Amino acid sequence: MRVHTENIRVRYVETDQMGVAHHASFLPWFELGRTGLLRATGNTYRELEERGFQLPVIEYNCRLVRGAHYDDELLVATRVSALGSRKVDFTYQVTCDGALLATGYTRHVCVSPSHDIRRFPPEVLDALALYRD
Amino acid sequence: MRVHTENIRVRYVETDQMGVAHHASFLPWFELGRTGLLRATGNTYRELEERGFQLPVIEYNCRLVRGAHYDDELLVATRVSALGSRKVDFTYQVTCDGALLATGYTRHVCVSPSHDIRRFPPEVLDALALYRD
Amino acid sequence: MRVHTENIRVRYVETDQMGVAHHASFLPWFELGRTGLLRATGNTYRELEERGFQLPVIEYNCRLVRGAHYDDELLVATRVSALGSRKVDFTYQVTCDGALLATGYTRHVCVSPSHDIRRFPPEVLDALALYRD
Amino acid sequence: MRVHTENIRVRYVETDQMGVAHHASFLPWFELGRTGLLRATGNTYRELEERGFQLPVIEYNCRLVRGAHYDDELLVATRVSALGSRKVDFTYQVTCDGALLATGYTRHVCVSPSHDIRRFPPEVLDALALYRD
Numbered sequence: 001m002r003v004h005t006e007n008i009r010v011r012y013v014e015t016d017q018m019g020v021a022h023h024a025s026f027l028p029w030f031e032l033g034r035t036g037l038l039r040a041t042g043n044t045y046r047e048l049e050e051r052g053f054q055l056p057v058i059e060y061n062c063r064l065v066r067g068a069h070y071d072d073e074l075l076v077a078t079r080v081s082a083l084g085s086r087k088v089d090f091t092y093q094v095t096c097d098g099a100l101l102a103t104g105y106t107r108h109v110c111v112s113p114s115h116d117i118r119r120f121p122p123e124v125l126d127a128l129a130l131y132r133d
Numbered sequence: 134m135r136v137h138t139e140n141i142r143v144r145y146v147e148t149d150q151m152g153v154a155h156h157a158s159f160l161p162w163f164e165l166g167r168t169g170l171l172r173a174t175g176n177t178y179r180e181l182e183e184r185g186f187q188l189p190v191i192e193y194n195c196r197l198v199r200g201a202h203y204d205d206e207l208l209v210a211t212r213v214s215a216l217g218s219r220k221v222d223f224t225y226q227v228t229c230d231g232a233l234l235a236t237g238y239t240r241h242v243c244v245s246p247s248h249d250i251r252r253f254p255p256e257v258l259d260a261l262a263l264y265r266d
Numbered sequence: 267m268r269v270h271t272e273n274i275r276v277r278y279v280e281t282d283q284m285g286v287a288h289h290a291s292f293l294p295w296f297e298l299g300r301t302g303l304l305r306a307t308g309n310t311y312r313e314l315e316e317r318g319f320q321l322p323v324i325e326y327n328c329r330l331v332r333g334a335h336y337d338d339e340l341l342v343a344t345r346v347s348a349l350g351s352r353k354v355d356f357t358y359q360v361t362c363d364g365a366l367l368a369t370g371y372t373r374h375v376c377v378s379p380s381h382d383i384r385r386f387p388p389e390v391l392d393a394l395a396l397y398r399d
Numbered sequence: 400m401r402v403h404t405e406n407i408r409v410r411y412v413e414t415d416q417m418g419v420a421h422h423a424s425f426l427p428w429f430e431l432g433r434t435g436l437l438r439a440t441g442n443t444y445r446e447l448e449e450r451g452f453q454l455p456v457i458e459y460n461c462r463l464v465r466g467a468h469y470d471d472e473l474l475v476a477t478r479v480s481a482l483g484s485r486k487v488d489f490t491y492q493v494t495c496d497g498a499l500l501a502t503g504y505t506r507h508v509c510v511s512p513s514h515d516i517r518r519f520p521p522e523v524l525d526a527l528a529l530y531r532d
Contacts, residue, residue, distance in 0.1 A: 011443070012434070013290060013427045015283040017336060023278050024160035028412045035411070035470075044468040045411070056157040058161040061194045070283060071434075071445040134346040145301070145311070146294040146421050150414040150469060157412060161279045168278070169338075178278070203416060204301075204312040289456040293423035323422040327460045 002131045006076045010068050014050055020067030024103055025049035026094065027060060033078035034090045034106065041127035053087070053121065055108040062104035072096045080131040085119045086110050135264045137170035139209045143159045150190070153200030159235055160193060161228065165222045166211035167239065170175045174260035183258050186254065189239040195237035213264040219243050219260055267395045270303035272342045276334050287335030292360065292368050293326065299344035300356045300372065300392055307393035319387065323352070328370035338362045346397040351385045352376050362384040403436035404438035405475045411465050425493065425501055426459065433489045433505065440526035441463045452520065454487070454507040458466045461503035471495045478524030479530040484507050487527055 014025040035045045045055070068074060075095045082089035087109045094102045112118050120128070147158040168178045178188070201207060208228045215222035220242045225233045245251050253261070269361060280291040291312050301311045311321070341361045348355035353375045360368045386394070413424040434444045446453070467473060474494045481488035486508050493501045511517050519527070 010160045011427055012282060012430055013288050016278060017281040017283065017285045018187060018189060019283045021194060024157050026277060027157035027160070028410055042469060049469075054151060056151060056200075057197060059194075059196045060156060061192070064190060067189075070448075071443060074468055144294055145297055146416060146423060148416040150416065150418045152416045155412050161277055164278055176336060180441060183334075203315075204310060284453060284455060289459060290423050290426035293426070320417060322417060322461060322466075325460070326422060326463045327458075329458045330456060333455075 001079075001133050004040050004078045004131060005034050006036040006078065007069055008032055008076060009065045010070050010072045010074065017068050018023070018067070019040050020069055023062070023064055025068070026062050026064070026104060029074065029076055029094060030078075030092045030104055030106055033076035033092050037078045037090070037131055038127075040082070041124075041130070043127055048112065048124065051107065051121070052111065052112055053118070054111050056072070057106050058109055058112060059107040060104065062102055064102045066099060066101045068101050076099065079133045080128050080130070081105060081133055083125070083128055083132050085125065086117050088120075093124070103123075134212075134215070134266050137173050137264060139169040139211065141153070141165055141207045141209060143205045143207065145203055147164050147203045147249050151200070153202055154266050156197055157239060158201070159195050159197070162207065162209055162227060163211075163223070163225045163237055163239055166209035166225050170223070170264055171210045171260075174257075174259055174263070175232050176257050177241065181257065184254070185245055186251065186257075187242070187244050187246065189244060191242055192240040193237065194209045195235055197235045199232060199234045201227070201229065209236065213261050214238060214257070214266055216265050217262055218258065219250050221253075224266070249259045267345075268382055268399050270299065270306050270344045272299050272344065272398060274298055274303040274340045274342060276336050276338045276340065278336055279304070279380055281336050284333070286335055289328070291334070292328050292370060295340065295342050295360060296326070296344075296356070296358045296370055296372055299342035299358050300321070301342045303305070303356070303397055304393075307390075309390050309393055314390065317387070318378055319384070319390075320377050320379065322377060323372050325373040326370065328368055330368045332365060332367045334360070334362065334367050345399045346394050346398070349373060349391070349394055349398050351391065352383050354386075381390065388389055400478075400532050403432065403439050405432045405435040405477065405529060407431055407473045407475060409469050409471045409473065411469055414469050415519065417466070419468055422463055422514065423463070424467070425461050425463070425503060428473065428475055428493060429459070429477075429489070429491045429503055429505055432475035432491050436477045436489070436530055437526075440523075442523050442526055447523065450520070451511055452517070452523075453510050453512065454508060456505050457508055458506040459503065462503055463501045464499045465498060467493070467495065467500050476531045477530070479527050480504060480532055482524070482527055482531050485516050487519075488500045490532070515524070
């Protein structure tokens with residue numbers, strides 16, 4: 001079972017007046033985690049969309065343990081926690097210097113540009129299966 | 134039991150190349166919902182922070198049913214779903230012309246500027262209790 | 267000569283750790299100003315895009331005088347400062363309680379969905395001309 | 400004369416329904432350019448703020464030549480175009496595979512946390528001078 005790790009540095013624009021990254025910032029970081037995972041398998045999300053496969057988010061969740069500060073170097077560990085022929089769940093763990101900042105998951109369906117649910121291409125399904133925990 | 138409703142128009146900047154609002158956009162809308170609820174009780178979140186009470190998000194969740202399109206007029210209905218002396222959960226329902234777009238919740242703790250957990254001011258606790266479902 | 271005024275409340279997510287709205291936040295506010303102006307003329311930007319007219323930004327500028335704070339109620343005054351058959355400049359003045367926060371402008375060309383430069387529809391050109399200063 | 404170059408990949412959340420990155424996205428990229436430049440000199444912006452020096456933006460400008468697409472790898476070239484004891488201008492050039500996407504500049508003053516204008520630390524002034532064009 002593989003885990004994909006992505007390095008992300010917290011941007012100034014992502015902070016809010018509490019002095020930490022706004023809680024919504026974790027969603028773009030999760031997005032970088034799962035698209036990084038796809039890239040690592042040789043199937044970029046960009047190419048998937050160009051081939052007519054979109055992966056809209058139908059549910060997301062995030063638990064925040066500690067704040068992420070400006071300029072912090074984060075590690076986003078991404079796994080596949082559920083996988084079907086037409087849907088996939090990713091789970092995320094965000095850490096900074098070994099300390100856990102947040103965990104979360106996103107749920108996606110595979111659809112065509114006209115929003116019809118469709119099967120993943122077989123090679124994408126196989127690639128995602130390598131990261132299933 | 135009261136519900137607070139907030140009107141929000143989808144901004145162009147909130148859309149992504151799928152042609153609908155990016156899934157992370159719901160979190161600022163939820164934020165407008167709960168701060169609108171607080172404002173309706175006469176306790177703005179701005180004043181709460183100035184008095185030394187912060188309400189960081191410690192968990193959030195969102196289920197997306199339909200996409201929100203640019204310029205759509207959304208209604209965010211906000212309720213209090215759990216309330217303690219030091220924590221509160223809000224639930225949200227986002228609709229457009231009566232159609233459900235998304236539901237979600239956020240969980241918050243009440244902390245001081247130095248991040249110590251503290252009790253809500255009594256009048257804020259009473260005000261939030263009016264929206265408990 | 268008309269001016270369009272749009273009311274905007276500063277969102278929490280728009281602040282950064284300096285305690286004011288991030289400087290990039292003014293661009294979505296300018297966007298609300300000019301799309302509000304279009305709406306006031308009876309030509310929403312949404313309908314323009316649906317009819318095959320897009321108005322991408324080709325230049326923008328902003329001078330920041332004072333910070334915009336969370337929950338501030340801003341007034342965005344929008345004018346048309348230059349107008350041609352295929353391009354338009356908007357200027358913006360952002361105030362809060364009468365105090366000037368920022369000024370700026372954006373420059374746009376009218377293009378088709380395939381990015382060819384095209385003329386504004388005549389009724390849109392006439393409508394924009396009413397706001398030319 | 401030195402130029403700092405920063406590599407940035409366009410995020411999905413940065414796109415809008417025109418199918419390219421929203422024009423406001425260039426500002427966070429400029430921010431990464433100038434903070435990368437500072438980091439390269441051994442003076443991170445984070446440390447500057449911790450030492451009581453802030454560099455708020457007082458003006459910005461951007462000219463957009465071509466759209467930046469999702470997943471594009473951008474190069475942000477940053478130079479110092481004007482430098483005083485208490486203010487600095489940065490200019491930016493954003494390219495993708497050698498093609499120019501945008502140019503821009505930002506103007507900053509050096510202030511204390513209480514917003515009083517103050518001089519740059521001498522070593523920061525010297526470091527910035529190395530990038531003056």
